[in-house]
Amino acid sequence: MGRWEPNAQSRLRQAAMDLYAERGFDQTTVAEIAERAGLTERTFFRHFADKREVLFAGSERLQALLLKSVAESPLLSEAAAGPAALAAVAAAFEVAAADYFPPVEYSRQRQRVIDANPPLQEREVAKMDRISAALAGILRERGVGDLAAALAAEAGTGAFKVAFTRWVADPADGSLLGHVREAIAELRTLLPATA
Amino acid sequence: MGRWEPNAQSRLRQAAMDLYAERGFDQTTVAEIAERAGLTERTFFRHFADKREVLFAGSERLQALLLKSVAESPLLSEAAAGPAALAAVAAAFEVAAADYFPPVEYSRQRQRVIDANPPLQEREVAKMDRISAALAGILRERGVGDLAAALAAEAGTGAFKVAFTRWVADPADGSLLGHVREAIAELRTLLPATA
DNA sequence: GCTCGCCATGTCAGTCGCTGTCATCGCTCC
DNA sequence: GGAGCGATGACAGCGACTGACATGGCGAGC
Structure with a gap:
């Protein structure tokens, strides 16, 4: 795969995790990550879009x-699309x-690194948001109304974030x-009590 | 306020919005924003933490x-803390x-700029996430349990995101x-139907 | 078994976001 | 009108990220 040792990508990932955990995200340069992985800075950016990714x-x-779970969910055949949508997301x-x-x-360990650095938190919530948007899209494809789809995706994703x-x-x-399950x-x- | 004309901060904001809208976020340098506002790049970063902010x-x-709304909400005196928490967030x-x-x-216009640029979307969801975390904190202070507080904040914030x-x-x-209100x-x- | 071609990596140069430091300017207060 | 202060300018520098081109390994085909 690589010009030398294989698994360049996972070596880079491991080196980055180690350095981020040891000395912090800001105090680690991409050049240092690449060096520890036996590669060059340029190669790092060929495998990962940026230092956070x-x-x-x-x-x-x-x-x-x-x-895949939501696309194949048997819960979405009913008329009560809203509740079924949330149930399908929760099941997924x-x-x-x-x-x-x-x-x-x-x-x-990963979370300690992320919690210590705002830009990493930003990336994390962005990933969850994209997941929520993708879930809403699938729900719409399966016949759930726009509003209910977006809300079911947001609520389910939010519950997962809290649980995680x-x-x-x-x-x-x-x-x-x-x-x-608890969340x-x-x-x-x-x-119910406020409807 | 400034060394010359007043309102340096709002001039920078206006210049940035204009340029982002005209030619896109990536195609705009901070130096160009500062120049249009009659200031220097260094001054831009004294008013805003980064180019997105x-x-x-x-x-x-x-x-x-x-x-403030949630802190003063009369809805949070009841025993049914969970539903009251969501109601308070919704009212806020x-x-x-x-x-x-x-x-x-x-x-x-602002949203067009943001939607055209992933890093800006990242910042936007990060802001909403911080709001959600702050709301959860206030709810806890007012006696709502940890889990219910976090979920009410997430669900309320999520509904607002969809509505916006x-x-x-x-x-x-x-x-x-x-x-x-619709959301x-x-x-x-x-x-209800899936409990 | 040799060559060709593909793909991952290396090398180099450059742009730009962002920061620290120090000088400078305008205003206010006395 | 001098002193102090807050905002700005000027300058140097680091590091993230990119584009262009060179180079090496490895398999396919002859």
């Missing part, structure tokens, strides 16, 4: 998994929570799936 | 207004929608307040 490479796979995130995410320890945050902060080491359940309690 | 200067005021956004935002034409998007895209020139009402229909 190296931490968010898995995002497309997560998005694809969520879209439950699948992802069970299958997709790395061990909590890795996620914790609580998971990495959880000292009791609960499962991500547990946190997601979805709590979300449902937010509505 | 010039489009998001009003965000702190919006956040302050929302926090309705107040903001009625009072705070500029005419739709200005918002439309539909407002600037609305060919019928509906009011922002109308869109916000909140639709959000409430997403839950």
Whole structure:
């Protein structure tokens, strides 16, 4: 694959994670990352669009998994499109929570790096926003109205964000799936009494 | 205020908006913005943290207004903290929608610039995320549980994002307040049937 | 087994966002 | 009208990112 050793991309990712964790994102230059990976700065930018993106490479796979779940969801055949839409999004995130995410320890270290740096937080919420937009698009394709689709996607994504945050902060080491289910359940309690 | 003409900050903002709209964000350098405003590049960065921030200067005021609404909300005295929390957030956004935002034409132009440039979209969602986090903090201070506070803030903010998007895209020139109310009402229909 | 061509990487030069530092200017207060 | 102060200018420099071209490895085809 590479001119020398293989796996250039994952070597770059590993080097970046290590350096970001050791000395912080700002105090790490792309040249240093490349050097540790045995490559050049120019090659780094051939594998990652920018210095932040190296931490968010898995995002497309997560998005694809969520879209597939919703695209194939049996919940969306009904007339009650709105509630079914949210249920389908919630189910998709439950699948992802069970299958997709790395061990909590890795996620914790990654999150420490992100939490210490505003530009990285910006990228993270941007990724979630794109996921939300993509989910809304799929819901529309499956016949959900524009407004309901956008809201179901936003609410589901928001619940997942909350669940993920609580998971990495959880000292009791609960499962991500547990946190997601808890957040979805709590979300449902937010509505009825105020209608 | 300035060494020469007054209103340096708003001149910079105006110059930036004009240039971004005319030739695009990427094709505009900070030096060009400063020149059009009759200032230097260095002065631009004394007024705005970075090249994007010039489009998001009003965000702190919006956040302050929302926090004030929720802090003073009479809805949060009840036992049913969850539903009351969402209601308080929704009410805050309705107040903001009625009072705070500029005419739709200005918002439309601004949104065209943002929609044409991913880094600007990133900043925009980051601002909304910070607002959501701040709202969750206030809700916690007022006695709402951690999970319910975070979810009410996320859901309310998400509904507002959807409403705002539909407002600037609305060919019928509906009011922002109308869109916000519609989104909140639709959000409430997403839950019951699937509990 | 040799050559050709593709693709990943290296090299180099350049632009621009952004920052620190110090000088300078205008205004205000006394 | 001098002193102090806050905003601006001038300058130097770092680092992220890009475009253009050179170079090396590796497989396909002969």
